[in-house]
Structures are given as structure tokens and as C-alpha cells.
Amino acid sequence: MVVSSAPGKVYLFGEHAVVYGEPAVPCAIERRARVSVEARDDDRIRVHAEDLSLNGFTVEYSDDSDGGPDVDVAESLVQAGIGYIDAAVEQARDAAGRPDAGFDITVESEIPLGAGLGSSAAVTTAGIDAGTRELGVELSAEEVAERAYQAELEVQNGEASRADTFCSATGGAVRVEGDDCRAMDAPDLPFVIGFDGGAGDTGELVAGVRALREEYDFAADTVESIGDVVRSGEEALAAGDVAELGELMNFNHGLLEALGVSSRSLDQMVWAARDAGAHGAKLTGAGGGGCIVALDPTDSTQTALRYTPGCEDAFRAELDTDGVRVEDEE
Numbered sequence: 001m002v003v004s005s006a007p008g009k010v011y012l013f014g015e016h017a018v019v020y021g022e023p024a025v026p027c028a029i030e031r032r033a034r035v036s037v038e039a040r041d042d043d044r045i046r047v048h049a050e051d052l053s054l055n056g057f058t059v060e061y062s063d064d065s066d067g068g069p070d071v072d073v074a075e076s077l078v079q080a081g082i083g084y085i086d087a088a089v090e091q092a093r094d095a096a097g098r099p100d101a102g103f104d105i106t107v108e109s110e111i112p113l114g115a116g117l118g119s120s121a122a123v124t125t126a127g128i129d130a131g132t133r134e135l136g137v138e139l140s141a142e143e144v145a146e147r148a149y150q151a152e153l154e155v156q157n158g159e160a161s162r163a164d165t166f167c168s169a170t171g172g173a174v175r176v177e178g179d180d181c182r183a184m185d186a187p188d189l190p191f192v193i194g195f196d197g198g199a200g201d202t203g204e205l206v207a208g209v210r211a212l213r214e215e216y217d218f219a220a221d222t223v224e225s226i227g228d229v230v231r232s233g234e235e236a237l238a239a240g241d242v243a244e245l246g247e248l249m250n251f252n253h254g255l256l257e258a259l260g261v262s263s264r265s266l267d268q269m270v271w272a273a274r275d276a277g278a279h280g281a282k283l284t285g286a287g288g289g290g291c292i293v294a295l296d297p298t299d300s301t302q303t304a305l306r307y308t309p310g311c312e313d314a315f316r317a318e319l320d321t322d323g324v325r326v327e328d329e330e
């Protein structure tokens, strides 16, 4: 049995535009998904995922009965929910040259699902790491990142960047531009996260931006402008200029809003953070609902968010310099 964990992330800058080759800077945060994998004697897969509830049912997915999953919801919904784990299993089998390997899998996560904190990348990354180790293969963080990217690409219908998976696999702050992924020096940043309790579907939101970009030249220009904001952000990061970083985060949020991926509750939380004196605030991840990230070294933003309509939870997040790692091996 192997347990591996991997961190979630916030985007300082660049989500969505990174899908079209602009640079992005995600930062790993100390909230992890843990995946435990135990090889079976047969070729079956059994998944226990406490946090994945579909229409209120916790998922206990198994392909070992002829009736499919033992939950009372449509199988297509379960397949959608379980897609990242399925794809991680395929990657682990492929890496080990064991196409028929069967596993019992348990997923536990501190990362809200579909909320822009990279839960899918963390689960996929940890799953591939644990699955390959259980089969006696040790991959480097970069190899896990590559396979996790292929898995996200598959589940998100060919629409994914390397940003979330590389960040989750290596930890820390990273810079991703196309296939070029590298670690970045970053000062300790005072992240505050606001969560509206909701979720957005990454695949659908990415497809929406793609359609806008194809329909309107100014939408394509907006995507390029996000790239310009990221390049300025890199300079501010190198200079440790937190006030400038905040300004640029505000700008980045405005451009994402223009691309239609914000929501009323995300905007309400962004404004609450700015009114409370945060250096800046923006949505993080795919959007549509979920989380915002603000920079504020004081408690003001967290307190203000707690009283903001539409905000369900507000918490601090520390940069996690650790990427994917083994927690337990028997």
C-alpha cells in the first residue's frame, strides 16, 4: 500500500491565457489531496472518494460488479466525477507496463472540488505517484507532472495547460509558458482565500473562453493582455513589490471578468477584499464560482470576507514548497 499526497494551488496570474501559450504563475498552497493505492490480485479498480459527492451521494465506485457503480445516480455523472482518477490509473498502468493492474484506491482531500484551487491536478498527481510506486516504479516529479498533464488533457477534452499539474508535482511558485515549466523564486506572500461554496467546470469554462476568442478579436487581445500583466507581475515578484503585485492582480481579475469567467459571488468577494485594504484580489483557477485569492498581511480581508454575502469560508494559505510526496509505504 502506498499513500502519496500533492498540493493544490492558487494562480497569482495567468489562468485561462496559459491555455493559449501565454505565461502563468501558479503557487502551490499547503492544502493537499492524499491518495492511497493498494494493488489487487485481479484487474479491477475500486475507488472510495469521501469528498466526491454527486447529488449528495458519496461515491463508492467499483467496476467489479456487472451493475457498475453502487450509487444511486446516473452512471455518466459518476464517470465524469471519477474521470481524473481513472486517467491517473491508466497513466500508472502505462508507466509500469502493467495494463491489467487492479487497485483499491482511497482519496482524501483538503482541497474543495472545482473551486479553482487545483483539486483535479492534486488528485491526479498524487494518484499517479502512489499507483506507480505501488507497482514498483519510481518517477521523478517532472515525470509525474508530464503524465498528470496527459491525464488532465484527456479528461478536459484536449483543453489543459501544464500549469496546475506541474505546480502540484513540484510545489512552490512556478512559471509555465507552453511546454516550458520552471521553478520561480517567490517571497512569502500573504495569501487570503475566499470561497463561495460553489464550483465551476474547468472544461466548460475553458471552452467558453476559446469560443469568445474565436468570435471576437478583442477577446483574443484580452487573452494577450493577460500575458502582458503576467510579464509585469514577474518583475514585481522578482522585486518583492507586494503592492505592485496586488495592482496587477486587480488588473488580471478585470480581464478575466471580461472573458466571462467570473461570477457575482467571486466579484463580491474581490470587492470586499479590496475595500478591506488588500493589496489586490482576483479569482483563481477556472472561475465560474469557487475561490478568490487576495494579498493582505493583516486580518482585515479575512474578517471582511466572513461578513460578505456569497462568501462561505475565508482562510489563509501558505506557500507549499513541497510538491508530490510519499506519506506512507508498506
Ligand SMILES: Nc1ncnc2c1ncn2[C@@H]1O[C@H](COP(=O)(O)OP(=O)(O)OP(=O)(O)O)[C@@H](O)[C@H]1O
Pocket (backbone or CB within 6 Å): 033, 049, 050, 051, 052, 080, 081, 082, 083, 084, 107, 108, 109, 112, 113, 114, 115, 116, 117, 118, 119, 120, 121, 123, 164, 200, 201, 202, 203, 284, 285, 286, 287
Ligand atoms: N477529493 C476528490 N476525490 C475525488 N475526485 C476529486 C477530488 N477532488 C477533485 N476531484 C476531481 O476533480 C474534479 C474537479 O476538477 P476541476 O478541474 O473542475 O476543478 P479544480 O481542479 O478544483 O479547479 P481548477 O481546475 O479551476 O483549479 C472533480 O469533479 C473530480 O472529478
Ligand SMILES: C[C@@](O)(CCO)CC(=O)[O-]
Pocket (backbone or CB within 6 Å): 014, 015, 016, 017, 018, 019, 116, 118, 159, 160, 161, 162, 163, 164, 202, 206, 285, 286
Ligand atoms: C483555466 C486553467 O487555465 C486553469 C484551471 O486551474 C485551465 C488550465 O490551465 O488547464
Ligand SMILES: [Mg+2]
Pocket (backbone or CB within 6 Å): 118, 119, 120, 121, 164, 202
Ligand atoms: Mg482542475
